[in-house]
Amino acid sequence: MNNRFYNLVNEFMRRVIGISKRPAHGFPQRFLSHYNFVVAGGGSGGCAVASNLAKHGSVAVVDPADSHYYQPMWTLVGAGIKTTEQSRRRQKQCIPNGTTWLQTSIEGFDPEENSVSLHGAYKDKKITYDYLIVALGLEIRFDKVNGLTETLGKNGVCSNYGAGNADYTWEVLSAVKGGDLLFTFPNGPIKCAGAPQKIMYLADAHLRKAGVRRNCSLTYHTALPAIFGVPKYASVLSSLARKKGCGVETKSNLVEVDGEKKEAVFENLETGEYSTHTFDMLHVGPPCAPLPVYATSPLADSAGWVDVNKHTLQHNKYENVFAIGDCNSCPTGKTAAKVAAESGVLYENIQKLMKGEKLSGSYNGYTSCPLTVGDNKLVLAEFGYDGAILETFPFNQANPMWLTYFLKKEVMPPLYWHGLIKGTWRGPGVFRKLAHLGTV
């Protein structure tokens, strides 16, 4: 029986399932060799896009993971405010209805043949597509810091990055009675560039509450030349760090950790000199990198990211390929907020392409960094390409506020589970335009 027949059956089942509200993912279980849409990765971006595309044809979501995490919660997990379990859902609850979940990894891309090759139970199988959406995220590279992999999760060396890792951050922090606490930001790309310093402010607040802050020194070592990449927020954060008595070392890059000796080695990126600092707690913001599966494929740009037009999100060479989220080459902060804004643009553009029309959706680089600064307050950084300020509210969001902290802690998680990954929350662009009467 040919692919067309299977696609018809698939489409029929999708509609029937849609009516009966039965869980549609993975049903029919039959493996099709062709789908209208292949979505590579079922994380934030993959689910958001697949939810919408299910209305337009057969969709395969390829992802091996059993669990889906709301990663922005891990900062709060590290500070003992939420738990890892609260950040987790079973993947089968998240894969959108009306799509087929192939629970395996993609091993390779052949965009000339419109095909991807699969791993595991589907080994040696290829699936072809009319349209491909790459949403594979990125890779956390603890191994790029000498000695880190061996000691992470013990000896006071922790990181909120990676599923389950933030539990140890809280274990270490809640036991601190005094000593040196170091927080690091890597030399190179990282998802959620604010997360490495958010945990420092939360640690500061916890230590004050525990009555041991005066016994502790807290220092933020960042490989960047400033505390934050956008000047408006950098100046507020610098004075906050000063007020809280937190040291800030810029152009200081963690290169080596000796967990047993409790020593961290930093390279000064300006002078090339190395210095060794002892620690009682070391929180690492890890180097991140493109995943080899796309970095070594024809889809990659010279840095390894999926090479897309930064406004349309369409691949620069293969017009039926799009990419969303951490894996794409858009020069802006890699966050779930970025995914939300991109998902609307990508959906609009793919529909245009299907109709043979000019792509009109244009992504402005919107990203957001909710910087928890302690005392139940937050600096809500929102910006786009070239540091353009894209704040939603009609007040200065650089001021630490209780309201924005409440949004981060209580509103954003349900917005993620019930809006973003369902493809309906496409970022606050509409509210921003209303609040600023269309001027921002």
Ligand SMILES: Cc1cc2nc3c(=O)[nH]c(=O)nc-3n(C[C@H](O)[C@H](O)[C@H](O)COP(=O)(O)OP(=O)(O)OC[C@H]3O[C@@H](n4cnc5c(N)ncnc54)[C@H](O)[C@@H]3O)c2cc1C
């Ligand atoms: C500590 C921390 C704090 C953060 N804080 C915030 C915040 O406050 N605000 C914010 O907006 N963002 C924040 N983020 C960032 C945000 O979570 C990510 O940017 C976002 O989830 C990226 O979505 P994605 O779809 O690109 O990737 P992911 O959601 O990571 O999904 C990638 C998917 O691809 C799958 N996959 C990988 N390899 C393969 C393969 N070979 N084949 C098939 N599937 C594969 C994975 O299993 C995964 O499900 C934070 C992240 C961290 C770690």
